[in-house]
Amino acid sequence: MPEMPKNLPQPQLKPNTEVVLQKRYLRKNLDGQIVETPRDLFWRVASSIAVEEEKYEGSSQKCPQLARDFYDIMTSWKFLPNSPTLMNAGTDLGQLSACFVLPVGDSIEEIFDAVKYAAMIHKSGGGTGFSFSRLRPKDSRVGSTGGVASGPVSFLRIFNTATEQIKQGGTRRGANMGILRVDHPDILEFIGAKEKEGEFNNFNLSVGLTEAFMQAVEKDEHYDLVSPGNGEVMKRLPAREIFDLLVRKAWLSGDPGIVFLDRINRDNPTPDQGDIESTNPCGEQPLLPFEACNLGSINLSCFHVPGHENDADPAAKGIDWDELRRVVHLGVRFLDNVIDASRFPLDRISETVRKNRKIGLGVMGFADLLFQLGVAYDSQQGIDLGERIMAFVQEEGHKASAVLAQERGPFPAYETSMYARRKLGPYRNATVTTIAPTGTLSIIAGCSSGVEPLFALCFTRNILDGERLVEVNPHFAAALEDGGLFSHELMDAVVAKGSIQDMDYLPAPMRKVFVTAMDIAPVWHLRMQAAFQRHTDNAVSKTVNLLNSATEQDIREIYWLAYQEGCKGVTVYRDGCKSIQVLATGEGQ
Ligand code: UDP
Incomplete structure (x- = not known):
């Protein structure tokens, strides 16, 4: 070197x-x-x-x-x-990627292999995404034992607990993405999985929406729930009701998110190596099973x-x-x-x-x-x-x-x-x-x-x-200085509010440019x-x-626009709908 x-x-x-x-x-x-x-x-x-x-x-x-x-x-x-x-370049660990996707196969060996691989990745600071869509649905037969399967959501819990333990010793909190296709028979349980505050706290969950599903929503039709593995149609559900349920959940808690799986696969640069089933934890990186990417x-x-x-x-x-x-x-x-x-x-x-x-x-x-x-x-x-x-x-x-x-x-x-x-x-x-x-x-x-x-x-x-x-924000501070507007009273007011939109005494062009997320x-x-x-x-x-006052209809429109505008997924967050926020304005602290 x-x-x-x-x-x-x-x-x-x-x-x-x-x-x-x-x-x-x-x-x-x-x-x-x-x-x-x-x-x-x-x-x-x-x-x-x-x-x-x-x-x-x-x-x-x-x-x-x-x-x-x-x-x-x-x-x-x-x-x-x-x-x-x-963290790791030039060190013995030498694991340099933030994003991984691991396959979860429909057998105990494969499930626990994935848990183990995820633990190894988390230890090195990487985040993992999984699709649980290949797992047979809850209550279906397990051939080798004659018992019944516990289904994707119950296995998700094992991954979540393993992550919880690893984060104690790792370089940073291991993050996960869990995806289930909208046509998996356990989709309703998956949509409700994070209802209880704190459940699956090491996971972002997203429902994988297919083109067939979106068309069924548009035409107000039913769509098939298909058992992975044998392809049996187990049930039919009204697509609009599921879409509305996703909207309601997003309104309530922000979870689960949605990803447009077929669209992601339309842009898969190497389709001969198989389908893309999942993204990394924050959704920006679709990957093949066993693939990693550095950003x-x-x-x-x-x-x-x-x-x-x-x-x-x-x-x-x-x-x-x-x-x-x-x-x-x-x-x-x-x-x-x-x-x-x-x-x-x-x-x-x-x-x-x-x-x-x-x-x-x-x-x-x-x-x-x-x-x-x-x-x-x-x-x-x-x-x-x-x-x-x-x-x-x-x-x-x-x-x-x-x-x-x-x-x-x-x-x-x-x-x-x-x-x-x-x-x-x-x-x-x-x-x-x-x-x-x-x-x-x-x-x-x-x-x-x-x-x-x-x-x-x-x-x-x-x-x-x-x-x-x-x-x-340094650019905001500089603009105030330039305009001779800087005062401690003003700073206190901005710290309390976060935004300057209500402050009529500030010049309109300044209020137009210095906008915040809300x-x-x-x-x-x-x-x-x-x-x-x-x-x-x-x-x-x-x-x-x-805003906290946003309606379900607002979210429905955003979801639909995301679909029409060619986004690969969408995450909404209604202010105040979760008790813990990573970022917070001065208000209420
Ligand atoms: N990530 C993770 N744990 C974390 C933060 C990030 O595993 O606590 C992974 C995850 O795959 C995420 C990606 O790193 O999608 C990129 O996140 P970000 O850009 O916030 O990471 P940074 O490089 O800024 O730490």
């Missing part, structure tokens, strides 16, 4: 970065003492990922310089790889060029497109190298990952960039900007993957992939782009998360293990998700926030 250069600059840490790095990311010795500095951490990651370059003879990059470039894009907070890469995110707020806020097209010169292109290309190379550097807990996973070489480059800090450019999130201009930026990242990302294919060869399964069939490529990676939630990365980079609007302009954040951080009508949330999805190979992590 290249030696750390003597003059390597120290990273300039954002206010909350140090706390987060100390908690979970800096290496510790057996006594629990921290043994590396933030500079050591970023050099460990940069150098161990750059060194992978050396095995490629045709490489256009030289390892020491590349290590320095990787170090620079991370410590300027322009790009960060997902948490497991920051990385570009912080858009770093690419703002000040002084163009009043231009007719503030993005044309207000974004440093050349620098964005450079970072996209470096990011793709970084993430492709991560695949080679990763050590997975199972050979089956290594094989699938190395065949398809999926990566997920995305963005964060989008809401910050909108603040910087003076563009409202809930405006056509905001949507157009999101679309334009992601189209650019996607196009340049694909170009970068094509360059790597020239240097290193296409991903091994390329010849049988849809790219080859459509005469596209060759590419080094079966997928290139994903919009991750960036829950922790955005704290480290000091920016807004993913493509979400700000939750509040000022808020206290509950972070790891009950610690709290107070945050004021100020934004749900339909704009959805439109933004759809705009990013149109230019993302994988999926988009996004929550459609609703």
Whole structure:
């Protein structure tokens, strides 16, 4: 590995970065003492990922310089790889991916294999998704014992409990996605599984909606519930009633979510390797069974060029497109190298990952960039900007993957992939782009998360293990300073409210631009998700926030719009419908 250069600059840490790095990311010795500095951490990651370059003879990059470039894009907070890469690159563990999907077969051996594999993945900081759709329904016969099967939901409980125990010793809370197809005979039990507060707390649950189901909803028809395995039609249910039930549950608790399974499979780049049955825990990464993916995110707020806020097209010169292109290309190379550097807990996973070489480059800090450019999130201009930026990242990302294919060869399964069939490529990676939630990365980079609007302009954040951080959005603070509007009374009022929409004494243009998640009508949330999805190979992590007063009809409309607009799934959250919130405004605390 290249030696750390003597003059390597120290990273300039954002206010909350140090706390987060100390908690979970800096290496510790057996006594629990921290043994590396933030500079050591970023050099460990940069150098161990750059060194992978050396095995490629045709490489256009030289390892020491590349290590320095990787170090620079991370410590300027322009790009960060997902948490497991920051934690484990260059260490003995060496597991660098955030996202996994494991199959759950319909036998005791296969079920408990999946529990074990999930435990191993959680230990290394990865999250796991499972489809339980292959399990025979509750009360069906078990051939070998003459007993009756307990069904997907009861097995789900075992996975949940195992996760609970592993999180004590692991690097971070293991997260899970559990999916059941809408045509599984146990679907009603699954839809109600999280009714009791705290049940299945280590799982996000989503119902896998099929095209046939959606058409039955549209035509107000019944649809078949089919037993997996023997294909027997066990029952028929009115599709609209199930759809309405999903809407009601989402209104009550936010659970379960929905994913459009057939649509996900329509975009499956390697259909010859089987169907995609599940996504990772937060829904942004559909994967084949035994597949993993590593993610990385570009912080858009770093690419703002000040002084163009009043231009007719503030993005044309207000974004440093050349620098964005450079970072996209470096990011793709970084993430492709991560695949080679990763050590997975199972050979089956290594094989699938190395065949398809999926990566997920995305963005964060989008809401910050909108603040910087003076563009409202809930405006056509905001949507157009999101679309334009992601189209650019996607196009340049694909170009970068094509360059790597020239240097290193296409991903091994390329010849049988849809790219080859459509005469596209060759590419080094079966997928290139994903919009991750960036829950922790955005704290480290000091920016807004993913493509979400700000939750509040000022808020206290509950972070790891009950610690709290107070945050004021820096762009909002700067705008107040510029307008000579900054006062302690105002700050107190904003901390209490989170939003400035009721503050008539602030200028209207300011109130238009500095909107928060709750100020934004749900339909704009959805439109933004759809705009990013149109230019993302994988999926988009996004929550459609609703006011507490939102109705079931509001949710029904959002679900339907998500279907029509080509989203791969949708998550809604009605304010106050769960007792524990990760983020909270000052009110009621
Ligand atoms: N993830 C997980 N546990 C967590 C947070 C995240 O397993 O506590 C996984 C999960 O697959 C999620 C993905 O990491 O979908 C990306 O999440 P995020 O972008 O928030 O992670 P970060 O890299 O910011 O820590």
